[in-house]
Amino acid sequence: MNQYSELTRDERIREYGLLTSEYEKYKGLGLSLDLSRGKPNSTQLDICQGLVEVDMSREECYSKSGFDCRNYGILEGLPEMREFFAEAYGLNKEDIVVGGNSSLQLMHDALMRAVLFGVYGSPRPWCKEERVKWICVTPGYDRHFRITEMLGFEMINVKMLKDGPDMDEVERLVKDPAVKGIWCIPKYSNPSGNTYSDEVVRRLVSMECGAPDFRIMWDNAYAIHDFDEDGDKLANIFELADEYGTRDRIFYVSSTSKVTFPGGGIAFICASENNRKQFLPYFGTQVISYDKINQLRHLKFFGGSVDNLHAHMMRLGAEIKKKFDVALRELDALKGLGIAEWTEPRGGYFISLDTMPGTAKRVFELMKDAGVVLTTVGATFPYGIDPEDRNIRLAPTYPSLEEIELATKILVISVKLAALEKLGI
Amino acid sequence: MNQYSELTRDERIREYGLLTSEYEKYKGLGLSLDLSRGKPNSTQLDICQGLVEVDMSREECYSKSGFDCRNYGILEGLPEMREFFAEAYGLNKEDIVVGGNSSLQLMHDALMRAVLFGVYGSPRPWCKEERVKWICVTPGYDRHFRITEMLGFEMINVKMLKDGPDMDEVERLVKDPAVKGIWCIPKYSNPSGNTYSDEVVRRLVSMECGAPDFRIMWDNAYAIHDFDEDGDKLANIFELADEYGTRDRIFYVSSTSKVTFPGGGIAFICASENNRKQFLPYFGTQVISYDKINQLRHLKFFGGSVDNLHAHMMRLGAEIKKKFDVALRELDALKGLGIAEWTEPRGGYFISLDTMPGTAKRVFELMKDAGVVLTTVGATFPYGIDPEDRNIRLAPTYPSLEEIELATKILVISVKLAALEKLGI
Numbered sequence: 001m002n003q004y005s006e007l008t009r010d011e012r013i014r015e016y017g018l019l020t021s022e023y024e025k026y027k028g029l030g031l032s033l034d035l036s037r038g039k040p041n042s043t044q045l046d047i048c049q050g051l052v053e054v055d056m057s058r059e060e061c062y063s064k065s066g067f068d069c070r071n072y073g074i075l076e077g078l079p080e081m082r083e084f085f086a087e088a089y090g091l092n093k094e095d096i097v098v099g100g101n102s103s104l105q106l107m108h109d110a111l112m113r114a115v116l117f118g119v120y121g122s123p124r125p126w127c128k129e130e131r132v133k134w135i136c137v138t139p140g141y142d143r144h145f146r147i148t149e150m151l152g153f154e155m156i157n158v159k160m161l162k163d164g165p166d167m168d169e170v171e172r173l174v175k176d177p178a179v180k181g182i183w184c185i186p187k188y189s190n191p192s193g194n195t196y197s198d199e200v201v202r203r204l205v206s207m208e209c210g211a212p213d214f215r216i217m218w219d220n221a222y223a224i225h226d227f228d229e230d231g232d233k234l235a236n237i238f239e240l241a242d243e244y245g246t247r248d249r250i251f252y253v254s255s256t257s258k259v260t261f262p263g264g265g266i267a268f269i270c271a272s273e274n275n276r277k278q279f280l281p282y283f284g285t286q287v288i289s290y291d292k293i294n295q296l297r298h299l300k301f302f303g304g305s306v307d308n309l310h311a312h313m314m315r316l317g318a319e320i321k322k323k324f325d326v327a328l329r330e331l332d333a334l335k336g337l338g339i340a341e342w343t344e345p346r347g348g349y350f351i352s353l354d355t356m357p358g359t360a361k362r363v364f365e366l367m368k369d370a371g372v373v374l375t376t377v378g379a380t381f382p383y384g385i386d387p388e389d390r391n392i393r394l395a396p397t398y399p400s401l402e403e404i405e406l407a408t409k410i411l412v413i414s415v416k417l418a419a420l421e422k423l424g425i
Numbered sequence: 426m427n428q429y430s431e432l433t434r435d436e437r438i439r440e441y442g443l444l445t446s447e448y449e450k451y452k453g454l455g456l457s458l459d460l461s462r463g464k465p466n467s468t469q470l471d472i473c474q475g476l477v478e479v480d481m482s483r484e485e486c487y488s489k490s491g492f493d494c495r496n497y498g499i500l501e502g503l504p505e506m507r508e509f510f511a512e513a514y515g516l517n518k519e520d521i522v523v524g525g526n527s528s529l530q531l532m533h534d535a536l537m538r539a540v541l542f543g544v545y546g547s548p549r550p551w552c553k554e555e556r557v558k559w560i561c562v563t564p565g566y567d568r569h570f571r572i573t574e575m576l577g578f579e580m581i582n583v584k585m586l587k588d589g590p591d592m593d594e595v596e597r598l599v600k601d602p603a604v605k606g607i608w609c610i611p612k613y614s615n616p617s618g619n620t621y622s623d624e625v626v627r628r629l630v631s632m633e634c635g636a637p638d639f640r641i642m643w644d645n646a647y648a649i650h651d652f653d654e655d656g657d658k659l660a661n662i663f664e665l666a667d668e669y670g671t672r673d674r675i676f677y678v679s680s681t682s683k684v685t686f687p688g689g690g691i692a693f694i695c696a697s698e699n700n701r702k703q704f705l706p707y708f709g710t711q712v713i714s715y716d717k718i719n720q721l722r723h724l725k726f727f728g729g730s731v732d733n734l735h736a737h738m739m740r741l742g743a744e745i746k747k748k749f750d751v752a753l754r755e756l757d758a759l760k761g762l763g764i765a766e767w768t769e770p771r772g773g774y775f776i777s778l779d780t781m782p783g784t785a786k787r788v789f790e791l792m793k794d795a796g797v798v799l800t801t802v803g804a805t806f807p808y809g810i811d812p813e814d815r816n817i818r819l820a821p822t823y824p825s826l827e828e829i830e831l832a833t834k835i836l837v838i839s840v841k842l843a844a845l846e847k848l849g850i
Contacts, residue, residue: 045495049483052495052718056477061470070470070477072462072687100525101716108711112537116552116576127541127552146710151541257713262497264718285571286533288682291526291716293477293689 003338004356004419016420019413023370026410031371033407038190038349038395039262040316047315048260054300061293069292075284077268080304081295085268088306089223089254090236095270097283100290103255103267107217108147110251110269113282114180114215115151120248120278122213126180135173135182137165139352139380139391141190144183144219148382153180155382160192164200171203177210181217187234188222188348191380191393195232198240205241205249218252224313225258226347227321238270247272256298258349259313266298317347323396323404327351330408339419351394352380353411359418360389366414372407428763429781429844441845444838448795451835456796458832463615463774463820464687465741472740473685479725486718494717500709502693505729506720510693513731514648514679515661520695522708525715528680528692532642533572535676535694538707539605539640540576545673545703547638551605560598560607562590564777564805564816566615569608569644573807578605580807585617589625596628602635606642612659613647613773616805616818620657623665630666630674643677649738650683651772652746663695672697681723683774684738691723742772748821748829752776755833764844776819777805778836784843785814791839797832 007015054060061070063078076082077098086093099106110119115132118125126132134153136145137160148155156173159166164186173179184204186196196204204216218237226232241247250272256265271279302308324345331353334340342353355363360377367374375393378384394411396404432440479485486495488503501507502523511518524531535544540557543550551557559578561570562585573580581598584591589611598604609629611621621629629641643662651657666672675697681690696704727733749770756778759765767778780788785802792799800818803809819836821829 039497042493042496045486045493046483048495049486052481052486058471058474061474061477068467068470070473070686070689071467072464072682102712105712109534112541116537116540143710143713150707150710257497261495261718263714264495264716282575285568285575287527287530288568289688291689291719293686294716294719 003336004416004423005338009424012420012423013425016417016425019417019420023366023410023413023417026406026413027370029371031406033371033399033403034373035394035396035399035404035407035411036373036375037398039398040258041398041400044316044319044397045261047312047319051260051264051297051301054297056293056297060300061296063292063296069296072288074292075287075289076280077290078292078295078299080299081266082268084299084302084304084306088309089220089270091238091252091270095238095272095276097269097271097276097280098290098295099267099269101255101263101265101267101294103219103221103253103257103269104143106253106267106269107144107219107251109286110279111147111151113279117282119213119215120274129178131178133176133179135165135170135179136382137183137189138382139191139386139393140183141185141219142379144217145382148183157382157387160189160194162194164194164196167200167203171207174207174209174211174214179209180211180213181215183217183219185219185221186237187220187232188225188345190221190348191350191375191391192352193343193345193348193350195234198235201235201237202240205237205246206244209249214249216250218250220252220254221258222348223254224309225317225349226313227317227324228314231347248274251275259309260298260301264294266295320349320397322401324351326401326404327394327396327408330405330412333412334415337416337419340415349395349397351396353392353394353415354390355392355415356419356422357388357390359415359422360386360392362418362421363392363411363414366417367411370410370414372410428761429841429848430763434849437845437848438850441842441850444842444845448791448835448838448842451831451838452795454796456831458796458824458828459798460819460821460824460829460832460836461798461800462823464823465683466823466825469741469744469822470686472737472744476685476689476722476726479722481718481722485725486721488717488721494721497713499717500712500714501705502715503717503720503724505724506691509724509727509729509731513734514645514695516663516677516695520663520697520701522694522696522701522705523715523720524692524694526680526682526688526690526692526719528644528646528678528682528694529568531678531692531694532569532644532676534711535704536572536576538704542707544638544640545699554603556603558601558604560590560595560604561807562608562614563807564616564811564818565608566610566644567804569642570807573608582807582812585614585619587619589619589621592625592628596632599632599634599636599639604634605636605638606640608642608644610644610646611662612645612657613650613770615646615773616775616800616816617777618768618770618773618775620659623660626660626662627665630662630671631669634674639674641675643675645677645679646683647773648679649734650742650774651738652742652749653739656772673699676700684734685723685726689719691720745774745822747826749776751826751829752819752821752833755830755837758837759840762841762844765840774820774822776821778817778819778840779815780817780840781844781847782813782815784840784847785811785817787843787846788817788836788839791842792836795835795839797835
C-alpha cells in the first residue's frame with residue numbers, strides 16, 4: 001500500500017469502507033480491554049513473590065551493625081541498603097537517602113520544600129519568586145506534570161527527540177533565571193521509551209543556567225529495567241556533572257516499584273552533600289524513620305547481591321518483552337503509510353505512538369467505542385493538552401498477550417480510520 | 426523530712442553533703458543510661474514479632490474484594506484496614522484515609538499543604554496570611570513544635586493542666602483570626618501522661634474561633650495504649666463536634682508505631698468529608714498508593730479482630746507498666762519535699778517531672794555527669810525554651826527495669842541537689 005497521503009479520494013473511500021467493516025466486527029465482540037495502565041501484571045508480581053516470603057523472624061530483624069530494625073532510627077536508611085542501591089545504580093553510597101515506598105513522594109516533597117524554603121543555593125524560597133517556570137519534556141509523565149501544575153509553576157514544553165530532550169531549546173530556555181528545573185526520565189522514558197544520549201546528559205550538566213538553584217529532577221525509574229542484556233546504556237550523570245562542578249544541580253530518584261512490588265517497594269533519593277545537608281533536617285521534621293523492615297526484606301530477597309538483582313530483572317524483562325513484541329508486531333501494519341511513528345524500546349514500560357497530527361483524540365474515541373481503554377490523550381503533556389493531538393501512550397505490561405494482540409489490532413484500524421477521516425473521505 | 430523550703434541553712438548544708446556523697450558514689454560507677462528515648466524496647470517488639478511472620482504467600486496478598494495488593498491502587502487504604510481502624514478507634518470508616526508508616530508525616534504534610542494551598546474553608550493559603558499563630562500545649566511533643574517552627578508559625582504556649590490545656594486561655598486566644606490551630610495529644614499526652622477531660626474536648630469543638638479554617642491537630646498517638654483495663658477514657662471528639670457542627674475543625678491522626686513496630690507500622694488520618702475532598706487530590710499528587718502489603722500484614726496479625734488488638738495492647742501495657750511502677754516508686758522519695766511534682770499516667774510512654782523552677786537544666790547536667798541521659802531540657806517547649814526551666818520528660822520504656830531503678834535513684838538525688846543549690850547552701 002502507498003502512503004495514505006498519496007491515495008486518491010476514491011482509494012481512501014474504498015480503504016475506509018474495508019476498515020470500517022473490520023472495525024465493526026471487533027466492536028461486535030463486546031470487548032473490555034485496557035492498554036492504559038503502566039503497572040505490572042500478576043505474572044510479574046509472582047516473580048517477585050519471594051520478597052514477602054523471606055524469613056523475618058526475630059534474629060533476622062537486625063541490621064549488620066546489630067541495630068534492631070523493628071524500632072525507630074536510622075533516618076537516612078540502612079547502610080547496607082544504601083550500599084546496595086549505590087552498587088546497583090552506580091552511585092555513591094553516602095549520597096543516597098533511602099525513603100519510603102515512593103519516589104514520586106520524594107520528588108513531590110522536594111519541590112514542596114523548594115517552594116517553601118528553597119533548595120541549596122536558592123537566593124530565596126521559590127514562593128518568594130515572582131514566577132517559577134519548569135521545563136517539561138513532552139510527551140512525558142503525567143504525574144510529574146501534576147506536581148508542577150499543583151505548585152503553580154509555569155510549565156514549558158520541550159520536545160523529546162530520539163536521543164533525549166531538544167537540548168538547543170533547553171539551553172535557550174534555562175538562560176531565564178525564572179526557569180528552575182526540568183523533569184527527566186532519562187532511560188526508557190515514560191512514555192517515549194527512549195534513552196538520553198551521553199551528549200544530552202553532558203549538555204544538561206554543563207549548560208549555563210540563569211537560576212543559581214536550577215534542578216534536574218532525574219527520575220531514573222527504569223534504570224535497571226532492560227528487557228535483556230542488550231539494553232540501553234545511560235551515562236552516569238554525577239560523573240559527568242563532576243567535570244563541570246554541577247553535582248548540586250541534580251536530584252536523582254528511583255525506586256523498586258517496578259523491581260519488586262509497586263507500593264510495597266523502596267524509594268531513594270541521591271544528591272550531593274550540599275543538597276543533603278540542606279534537605280535532611282526537613283526529612284527529620286517530616287518523619288522519624290522509614291520502614292527498615294522492608295529495607296531488610298529487599299536485601300534478603302536479593303541476598304544482598306546486585307548479580308541476583310540483575311538476574312531478577314532479566315526474568316521480569318523477558319516477561320515484559322513478550323508483551324512488547326506482540327504490540328510492536330501488530331503495529332508493523334502501520335509501516336509505510338506515513339500516518340504514524342512509534343518507538344521500539346529495549347526496556348521500560350511504554351511505547352509511544354504518534355498518529356497523524358490532529359487524530360489522537362479520534363483514535364481514543366474509536367478505541368473506547370470498541371471497548372479498549374487507552375491512556376487519556378493529552379495526559380502525557382502539561383495541563384493535559386497535546387498541542388498536536390497526536391500522542392498515544394501504550395502500556396502493554398498489564399494485559400495478557402492475547403489482549404494486547406487484539407487491542408493493538410483494533411488500534412491499527414483506528415489509527416488508519418482516523419487518518420483517512422483527516423485526509424478527507 | 427520537712428519541705429526543703431522550711432529547712433534552715435545548716436540543715437540544707439548537711440543534707441547537701443549527704444546527697445553529694447551519695448551522688449559521687451553513683452558517679453563513680455561509670456554508668457551509661459538513657460531515659461530520653463520514647464521508644465519501645467526489644468521485649469515489647471518481641472511481643473509484636475508475629476507481624477512480620479504472618480503468611481504472605483501469593484494467595485494471601487489479595488484483599489477481601491480480590492484486589493492484588495502487590496500492585497498499585499487503592500490510595501485511601503484497603504477497605505478492611507479502614508474498617509479495622511474505625512472499629513478500634515471508634516471512628517467512621519469512610520472518614521479514614523490510611524497513609525504510610527508515619528502519623529508525623531501525615532501531620533507535617535497536612536500543614537505544608539495548609540501553608541501552600543489552605544485547608545477546607547480557608548479564605549486563602551496560609552502563606553498569604555500576614556501571620557499564622559499556633560497554640561502549643563506545654564509541655565508537649567518536640568516533633569510537633571519542630572513542624573510549626575519550620576513553617577514559621579508563631580507558637581503560643583498554653584499550659585497543660587490536669588484535665589488538658591488551660592481552656593480559658595485557649596478560648597481567649599482563638600478569638601484572634603491569626604490563630605489557625607492547636608497541637609493536641611489528647612490521651613496520655615506526651616510528656617505529661619494525662620488525658621483531656623470530656624469538658625475540655627467539648628470546649629475545643631464548641632469554642633468560637635476567629636479563623637474560619639481553625640484546625641485541631643488531634644494526635645491520638647496513645648489512644649489504645651492503656652497499661653491495663655483501668656485506662657483513661659477519652660471523649661469521642663467527632664461525636665461531640667457533631668453537636669456543634671464543627672467536624673471540619675478536626676484532623677485526627679494515629680498510627681501503629683507503638684502498637685507494632687515504630688517505622689514499620691501503619692498511620693492514618695481521619696477527617697470530615699469536606700476535608701477529605703479537599704486533601705485527597707493532593708494525596709494523589711504525592712503518591713500513587715501506600716504499602717498495602719503492610720496493611721494486610723497488620724490485619725492478619727490481629728486476625729482482623731479488635732479484641733485481639735486489645736489483648737495485644739494489654740500484653741504490651743503490662744510490660745510497660747512494670748517500668749513505670751519502678752520509676753514512680755523511686756520518685757516517691759521526692760514526696761513531701763515541695764521541690765517536685767510528677768504525673769502518674771495509666772498509659773502511654775512518658776512521665777512528666779516538674780522540678781523546682783529554675784533547676785531543670787541543672788538536674789540535666791548532674792544526670793549527664795553521672796552518666797544518665799535525659800531528654801534535653803526545653804525540648805518539650807516551642808523553640809526549645811522552658812520558660813520556667815522546670816520540666817523533665819522521663820521515658821521509661823526503653824531501658825531495663827534495673828537501669829530505670831538506678832537512673833531514677835540518681836534523678837531523685839539530682840533533683841534534691843539542684844533544689845538545695847537553688848535555695849542556697
